[in-house]
Amino acid sequence: MALLKKDERVFKSEVASKLFTFALVGNPNSGKTTLFNALTGLRQKIANYPGVTIEKKVGIFYTLYGEKCQLIDLPGTYSLLPNSPDEKITTEVLLGLREDTPKPDGIICIVDASNLERSLYLVSQILELDRPVVIVLNMIDELAAKGWEVDCRILSQKFNCPVVPCQANKKSGVVQLKTVLSKEIARSKPFVLNYPDFIDEEITAIENQSEIQGIGPISRIMLLLLLLSPDPETTAKLFRMDFLIQPIQRAQEKIGKLKPNWRDAVVRERFLTLQYLVKGAVKKGGHLSRGLSDLIDRYVAHPVWGWLIFSMAMALMFLAVFGMGSYPKDLIDEGMRAISEKFQAVFPPGELRDLICQGIIGGAGNVVVFLPQILVLFFFIGLLEDTGYMARAAFLMDKLMNAVGLHGKSFLPLLSSHACAIPGILAARTIDNPKDRLLTILIAPFASCSARLPVYVLMCGVLFSQHSHPVLWSSFTIFFLYILGIGGAFFFAWLFKKTLFKGKQSFLLLELPPYRRPSIKSIGLQMYERALAFLKRAGTIIVSVSILLWFLTSHPKLPGESSSQALSHSFAGRIGHFIEPIIKPLGFNWKIGVGLLSAQAAREMFVSTMGVIYTGEETKENILPLAQAMRKDKWPDGKEVFSPLCCFSLMIYFAFSLQCLSTVAVVRRETGSWKWALFQFAYMTSFAYFCAFLFYQIGLLLGFS
Amino acid sequence: MIEKERKANSNRKNTISLAEADIGSIFYVHSIEGNAVECHRLRELGFCEKAEVVKIAHGAMTVCLVCGSKVGLNKLLAKRIFVTSAKKDSAI
Structure with a gap:
């Protein structure tokens, strides 16, 4: 069990994807994306809670010999038997079942060094896939600070693959990892775990049956996962092994009659084996239980203090x-x-x-x-x-x-x-x-x-x-x-x-990350990227739509008209006047109507539209701050357009409505149908209209303006 | 069905649920109740029979240490994990 030889690597890379591909896999919150960023120089989002990576991400890095490699960062998982859609992506990529992703030539398993037993459960399953694997022990410095030592050489011997210590957030150990990934490593013994006899018997029986039917050899770990799966039909379909559904179901029934608690026994045996393998490699130091962290958790989990915090x-x-x-x-x-x-x-x-x-x-x-x-x-x-x-x-x-x-x-x-x-x-x-x-x-x-x-903020500016x-x-x-x-x-x-979704309540189970001092660099990078995305959006979509809106609000130009008359007769004014009867019961005039129409593309377009309409109107005198210009707007009867009632009605409308085309597109992609995306758009918009209408009309009845 | 429940109850003699267990004490997992998918996920996280569990906190959530890592469970789930005390002189 080791990395492929160089000639095999070249052959594979040419056939599959032209690049040697590594998959990066590990438990949630084990530092996969931090290592991914350290290796590729990219800046994918990282945070101190499980489940940040929900989609595979691809980056490029170079080995010490200058070979270009592809690295796939996968969502975290505890097992190759997936429980959720993000875990399913990981299993599919590792087993080479996804058409859009090449089967990885090598797998980098990242492991939280302070949590070896748990992390090695997944690693042991991956090792059994009989593919080139490198184990990376992350957060090794934190462990060493507490007086613990992990002998990577012994671990490497026991797991038959290279083991590299690393502290991904400080980029220490990255060069060593690149060295290992650059080397030609001879094949060694494969990693084999003994299964309980009753499982071995069933796996052998299925293997024999498959052989008779002319089906090629199936990996033992995949058969074990199928046997262990509480839902063998779904798992067999995921593994593209529909033909095994019935034999697996029969085997599960048979084992269940002999040993009611057989699944527990299989998992326990794997954990015990891992404990045994790790024993000689770890020298324990001080207690790993986080005294202060535990104390904080007592307050954070407290029914009264927790809510107060x-x-x-x-x-x-x-x-x-x-x-x-x-x-x-x-x-x-x-x-x-x-x-x-x-x-x-x-x-x-x-x-x-x-x-x-x-x-x-x-x-x-x-x-x-x-x-x-x-x-x-x-x-x-x-x-x-x-x-x-x-x-x-x-x-x-x-x-x-x-x-x-x-x-x-x-x-x-x-x-x-x-x-x-x-x-x-x-x-x-x-x-x-x-x-x-x-x-x-x-x-x-x-x-x-x-x-x-x-x-x-704009409406609060108008109000307060x-x-x-x-x-x-x-x-x-x-x-x-x-x-x-x-x-x-x-x-x-x-x-x-x-x-629509009647059913039982599901449980909540999360691994709690240790409390850490926040990394200002990491937060700063996230803020920088958000700012860049925001400015990019402002510089492209918002500028384009603003120019279009400027054209619609300032044309056609008729001689001798005042600025407000020109705006009222403009193309935008005509559209606004057309929809005004629908929005007037909510307290909105036609100008707000134009803003609402443009906000369908993106909500912040409303502010931009107000800017084009209101500051444009005032340019002949002097330029007023937007909120001030809006406050001056009046209905034909002399009443303020942006009365407190109108401002709140508008904010309520915005609080409930779905005005983002990108969101509609993403919902369509995630749910796999337009049905749910359109349903969501319809119910949220109707509800927003209904609430704003109710608020404004009741306000009027109560004598507010 | 009733017979099954009675059998399960008699098997769980001298056990308490993790939700009821004392903070700061060490326990061994005895059994888990619930549907097969949930139980299997719990086992893969280390909650298999005879595994050592340290209860750290309870309230809005039950916090415990299992397989070296800190895990949070909601009350519903903590009630389905049955444990026995690691000490003979325990109150259980």
Whole structure:
């Protein structure tokens, strides 16, 4: 059992994918992506909780001889018998069952050195696949600091494959790993584990039967996994071995009659063997039990203290978004206005000046100003992920999640959706039960994503900028809107669980990562990438749509019209007037209607559209801040358009509606049909309209304006 | 069905569920209840018969140490894992 010889490697690489391919596999949160980043120089997302990688990722690295290799980072798993869609990807890639991915020529198994027994369970299954394997012992420095020693030479002898110590986050051991991956290593003895007799007998019987039927040799570990599988039909289909369904079912029945607790015996025997193999290789030092970590867990898991800590963390996050984010936001805002004024002064009046000032700066500029607040939000989410608190928070929310019919694991996709619904929907892959997964996907976009934040901040600016405590009131309002979004998600989860997805509650089981000091570098990198993505979006889609909107709002030009008359008669004005009867019961005028239409592409387009419409309208006098310009807008009867009732109605509409074409496309991909994607769009939009309508009309009846 | 339950109950004499177990004590896994898929996943995580478990915390979740790693379980699941005390003089 060792790496392929060089000539075999060349042959394989030419036939399969032109590149020698390694798969990187291990338990969740064992540091796979950190090692992947260290080897490839890429910057895939890493965090201190299990289930961050939910899709395979591919990178390139070079061996010490300059050979180009392909590295596939796979979702974490505990066993080759998959339980959830993300684990299924790992099994399929390792067994070479995916058409879009070449069968790996070598496998790098990454193992948390402080947790050898558990990690080696998966490694032992992979070793039995009889493929070239390298074991990487990660976090070895942390173990050494506690006085523990792992003898890699002994482990290598016992597992018949190279074993490399490593500390992936510090990139130590990476060169040694590359050296091993570069070497020509002669084949050694394969790794063979003894199975209990009753399993051996059945495997031999199936092998004989397959031989008689003319089917080629089948790997013993695959037969063992099929035998152990509680759902042999699904597993056999996954392994493309449908012909074995009946023989396996018969064998399971036979063993079950002889030994009722046979599955436990098989797993236990594997663990005992691994314990025996590891014994001589590990020299134990101080106690690995994390005293302080355990103490923190007692408070975090406490029914009262736990909630208090959680609420304080959330409150701090929202206050920081406004307290820390508002100052740089105002600076960018002023900068944008100064740039716009410069252009006004330099260029003579005309189409080009209007295009630059109203179309580009008025459109994209109004979205860019929200970048600091979005970054503060990402900083706090990164902080919660990196410390290891996220997995604990999932348990805190579990009871609440269960009460509304959601799975405890749904918390992580829901929390991710507060950054963006798309990674949140993808994160639902970690949920084992298909019904629970679909339910989570259907309600995830209710979580207030960062694209909603610019809309909320703008409306709070309109509402509270002249108030004595704008930061406090804005924080409170936006916190309430976030709760409202979660409330909507919980209500529909409860409704769907009672109607569409009836079934039993699933359990929640998560490996709790150790508490770690957050890595500012890692959080900073995530923030940088988010900022880049945000600015890219602002510089492409938002600028393009803003230019189109500028054209629609400023054409056709009729001589002698005031700016508001021209806007009203423009193409956009006509579209807005056309839809106004539908949105007027919600308190919205035609200008808001144009904003809502453009927001269907992306929510933050609403702010950009308001920028084009309102600041464009004011350019002949002077350029006003957007919120101030909006506040000046009046209905024909002289009443304010952006009254408190209208502002709240608009925010409620945004809190519940699905206005993101990318989300619809991702839901279609994840659910495999347009049916669920369109259903989600229809029910969320109708619900948003209904709630905003109810709020506005009841408000009017109660005498509010 | 009733007979099956009675048999399971008699097999679980001198055991308690992990949810009821004391914090800070060491236990051995006796048996797991539940559907086959859930039970198998638990076993693969180290909760197989006679495996050593240390209970660390309970409340919103049950935290325990198994196979060297810290695992969190919700109450529903902790109630399905039956354990016996590792010490003879234990209260169990």
